[in-house]
Amino acid sequence: MGFTRAELQSFRDRSVDDLMPAHPRLVFVGINPGLWTAATGTHFAHPGNRFYPALVVAGVIPRLPAFADGLTEDDRRMFLDAGIGISNLVHRATARADELDRAELRAGAVRLADDVARWHPRVVAVVGLTAYRQGFDRPKARAGRQDETLGGAELWVVPNPSGLNAHATVADLARAYSEPARAAGIPVSPPAPAPLPPPRRG
DSSP: OOOOHHHHHTTTTOOOOOBOOSSOSEEEEESSOOHHHHHHTOTTOSTTOOHHHHHHHHTSSSSOOOGGGOOOHHHHHHHHHHTEEEEESSOSOOSSGGGSOHHHHHHHHHHHHHHHHHHOOSEEEEEOHHHHHHHTTOTTOOSEEEEEEETTEEEEEEOOOSTTOTTSOHHHHHHHHHHHHHHTTOOOOOOOOOOOOOOOOO
């Protein structure tokens, strides 16, 4: 599936439904939908986004969904059965997250706290340190587990998987994402390394 620039622009300001189990254990919270996400109805759907590859490398999910074309029902069920939800701090789709102003991020943080109190997850992981600092008015916050809770849930901040965050590798993201998953009680089973080739005979 591909989109022209004009097609993507037509999805500006749209929202994307949360992917949320009835009883979530872990909720990943993105900053806001990108235009590709709005077009496909799938969070973190841009082909260059490393969110799903990082979850596979971390062992949080067992296989890589074809996310750029939109999650299939089997893909959605993989998350729901594992107790993993996905939401956004701000629901309005934009081409870039830096199009959001601080007031939108702060309003999103207030709304998110109410949502989390209703969902009752064990752990919430906000995906993006800068958005967390601005939305929650924590200018000196660092990535990792936070001292405060959110809506009764343990609160973590993890790196943004966007291709724009180029200094974070998939391996870096995988390590960061595995920590809140373990804290939420989700089994984390990284894929076994590929076997070494047999030694060559001289």
